[in-house]
Amino acid sequence: MSKSLHSHEYRIFRQMLIDARQRSKLRQVEIAARLGKPQSFVSKYESGERRLDLPEFLRVAAVLEIDVHAFIQGFREHLVTDNPDAAADDT
Numbered sequence: 001m002s003k004s005l006h007s008h009e010y011r012i013f014r015q016m017l018i019d020a021r022q023r024s025k026l027r028q029v030e031i032a033a034r035l036g037k038p039q040s041f042v043s044k045y046e047s048g049e050r051r052l053d054l055p056e057f058l059r060v061a062a063v064l065e066i067d068v069h070a071f072i073q074g075f076r077e078h079l080v081t082d083n084p085d086a087a088a089d090d091t
Contacts, residue, residue, distance in 0.1 A: 006048060012078045016071065018046050020064045034063045 021031060021042075028042040035041065044050040045060075052060065061068050 008082070009079065010048065010051070012082065013075060014046060014048055016075060016078070017052075017060065017064075020066050020071070021046075024064050026064070031060070031063050035059055 021028070028046070029039040032039045032042045041050075045052050045056075058068065060066075061071065
């Protein structure tokens, strides 16, 4: 998998985080405050200007009350739906 900020996989990941934030009805500034970060932190990972590492993702997931296992499963399903050949890459 490419590590590019603009890879297809990372765009899916970012969109899933945006969707989760919108479902939570929290604004970027509210998430940032709960994380102890500036609002630009949330804006940058949502826009793809910066990547989230795993510990950061887990903190964001906690704020958004995301079930991490379900999120990852949904991500994998998006990859297969968007690119059926990706399922073969998983084996």
